[in-house]
Amino acid sequence: MADPTRESAFDLLTAVLERHRPLQEALDGLPGLEPRDRSAAHRLAAAVLRRMGTLDATLEPFLRREPPEPVRNVLRIGAAGLLLLETPDHAAVGTAVSLAKRRGLAPFAGLVNAVLRKVAAVGPDALQDLDVARLDTPAWLWTAWGQSARAIATSHQTEAPLDFSLKPGIAPPVGGVLLPTGTVRFPAGTRVGCVPGFETGELWVQDAAAALPAGLLAAGPDERIADLCAAPGGKTAQLAAAGAAVTAVERDPARANRLVGNLARWGLHADVINADATQWMPPQPFDAVLLDAPCSSTGTIRRHPDVARLKRPRDVQTVIQVQDHLLRQAAGMLRKGGRLIYAVCSLQPEEGAPRIAAAIATTGLRHDPFREDELAALPEALTKQGFMRTHPGLWRDRGGMDGFFAARLIKG
Ligand code: SAM
Numbered sequence: 001m002a003d004p005t006r007e008s009a010f011d012l013l014t015a016v017l018e019r020h021r022p023l024q025e026a027l028d029g030l031p032g033l034e035p036r037d038r039s040a041a042h043r044l045a046a047a048v049l050r051r052m053g054t055l056d057a058t059l060e061p062f063l064r065r066e067p068p069e070p071v072r073n074v075l076r077i078g079a080a081g082l083l084l085l086e087t088p089d090h091a092a093v094g095t096a097v098s099l100a101k102r103r104g105l106a107p108f109a110g111l112v113n114a115v116l117r118k119v120a121a122v123g124p125d126a127l128q129d130l131d132v133a134r135l136d137t138p139a140w141l142w143t144a145w146g147q148s149a150r151a152i153a154t155s156h157q158t159e160a161p162l163d164f165s166l167k168p169g170i171a172p173p174v175g176g177v178l179l180p181t182g183t184v185r186f187p188a189g190t191r192v193g194c195v196p197g198f199e200t201g202e203l204w205v206q207d208a209a210a211a212l213p214a215g216l217l218a219a220g221p222d223e224r225i226a227d228l229c230a231a232p233g234g235k236t237a238q239l240a241a242a243g244a245a246v247t248a249v250e251r252d253p254a255r256a257n258r259l260v261g262n263l264a265r266w267g268l269h270a271d272v273i274n275a276d277a278t279q280w281m282p283p284q285p286f287d288a289v290l291l292d293a294p295c296s297s298t299g300t301i302r303r304h305p306d307v308a309r310l311k312r313p314r315d316v317q318t319v320i321q322v323q324d325h326l327l328r329q330a331a332g333m334l335r336k337g338g339r340l341i342y343a344v345c346s347l348q349p350e351e352g353a354p355r356i357a358a359a360i361a362t363t364g365l366r367h368d369p370f371r372e373d374e375l376a377a378l379p380e381a382l383t384k385q386g387f388m389r390t391h392p393g394l395w396r397d398r399g400g401m402d403g404f405f406a407a408r409l410i411k412g
Pocket of ligand 1: 228230233234235236249250252255275276277
């Protein structure tokens with residue numbers, strides 16, 4: 001391959017934008033690449049997806065008619081090099097022209113050359129008067145996020161830091177910053193394997209907001225707790241590390257195996273059940289259930305910018321039906337007085353308070369609002385109704401956090 005980074009980034013963009021496949025799945029499917037090239041291709045494709053609206057706006061004045069999608073992707077890669085990644089002009093333009101030729105787009109090589117030279121001539125000034133946060137956010141998401149839309153979209157402009165949860169008693173590794181909620185944060189771009197304690201299982205990757213729901217469950221030693229939709233196991237690990245007797249339920253067999261492997265590496269125990277949590281029932285009721293429900297994942301867009309390009313409003317309608325089903329099933333797994341935490345990594349209002357209202361209406365559950373002292377390290381996340389709602393604009397000066405919603409219900 002002449003230029004493995006750009007060639008692979010082009011393949012990744014084609015997979016996401018034309019074949020509607022998740023970026024991570026496309027990355028896993030890339031044939032035999034050096035780890036360095038794989039990671040560079042991933043970062044380049046992610047940068048294009050993250051800033052796609054902005055890149056298209058800077059190309060627009062120089063395009064007389066709509067180019068075919070593959071040509072547009074070559075132009076986006078070239079423009080990302082010129083405007084976002086500080087690639088020298090001649091390299092960004094030259095590699096884009098070669099990429100076009102190698103991908104059967106030779107008739108467009110002249111166009112790619114001419115347009116990118118014009119973009120290079122304007123340079124980063126092209127971004128000056130653009131509302132980049134708005135441009136890089138699909139309209140339906142901007143509308144759904146309401147008053148928080150600009151703060152969220154502004155935080156999506158940059159790559160997320162790398163967060164870890166620590167096993168109890170483990171000191172924060174050198175180079176990490178300890179956040180008030182106990183998460184240790186490393187700068188964006190840090191290689192996971194280079195963080196001391198990762199290979200030996202003393203810590204695991206988990207966004208600061210993703211670590212909050214299990215904390216709010218406040219698992220006691222020896223409590224019997226179900227962790228539904230459990231893989232890869234960040235929340236299972238938190239509950240097991242607190243001393244609870246955890247049953248982790250995961251539907252996908254490969255992911256259930258991965259969870260078993262992760263627990264072994266972390267030196268933690270949980271009973272892993274490979275089953276569909278909408279069908280499975282325990283032989284005995286649990287003291288508590290953590291339901292990390294499948295969701296639209298829009299709270300993870302800063303880590304997975306493809307989500308913003310792949311999801312549609314109808315996907316939200318589909319997942320909320322599954323969430324309601326899981327909530328009803330989870331209610332049946334609880335003993336009287338048992339508690340349930342519902343959590344989703346979503347920023348969509350439908351995946352929040354309305355699900356709790358639906359659960360109350362259809363099960364014997366009642367809402368138990370979170371108290372101020374339970375979210376004392378992050379008071380901004382406590383809503384008036386006693387829910388937890390985080391978004392990427394919170395702790396902006398510290399690097400933000402994923403978008404999560406959580407609520408507690410009690411079985412009457
Ligand atoms: N709780 C996990 C953690 O903290 O590491 C992350 C969960 S991930 C967002 C969602 C997981 O739920 C996926 O592994 C998916 O296979 C699983 N899942 C989705 N629907 C399920 C169902 N009906 N029953 C059990 N697992 C399910």
